Amino acid sequence: MRKEHICACSKWRQEHARYDCVFISSNPDLPGMRGLEIARVLCFFSFRYSGNYYPCAVVRWFNKVRNNPDEDTGMWMVRPALNSDQTPAISVIHIDAIYRAAHLIPIYGSEFIPRTIKFYHSYDAFRAYYVNKYADHHSFEIAF
Secondary structure (H helix, E strand, O other), rough: OOOOOOEEEEOOOOOEEEEEEEEEEOOOOOHHHHHHHEEEEEEEEEEEOOOEEEEEEEEEEEEHHHHHHHOOOOOEEEEEOOEEEEOEOEEEEEEEHHHEEEOEOOOOOOOOOOOOOOOOHHHHHHHHHHEEEOOHHHHHHHHO
16 A cells, blocks of 8 residues: 545535544554554644654544453454543644554444434444454454
């Protein structure tokens, strides 16, 4: 893979917002998901300081639910990370830390999903998600 588009925009194709999820390299010495974190990109920006260019992203973090993948699906489970005051865990990172795009599948639970939920609500409407290692070959190779 040579390049990949990761979106963070409030009006995707003049309709709804689109904020993609990504794998973030947190420890390259650990294999698979043990060395990766999941985040949702809220904004891309850059700035210059002392003659250096810094491309950055504002991300909302997800925490791993367990220390191992789910036994039934083989996929890792994550949930939106919260600070101690229950606000979303958000930070600024250098874009070099972004490894590639990630696809999350909501963990639906046992209740019916309201008909008012649209596909563009999915990253905001659920409490936990599977990291979809079956999305493509590259995800399968890294999300073990």
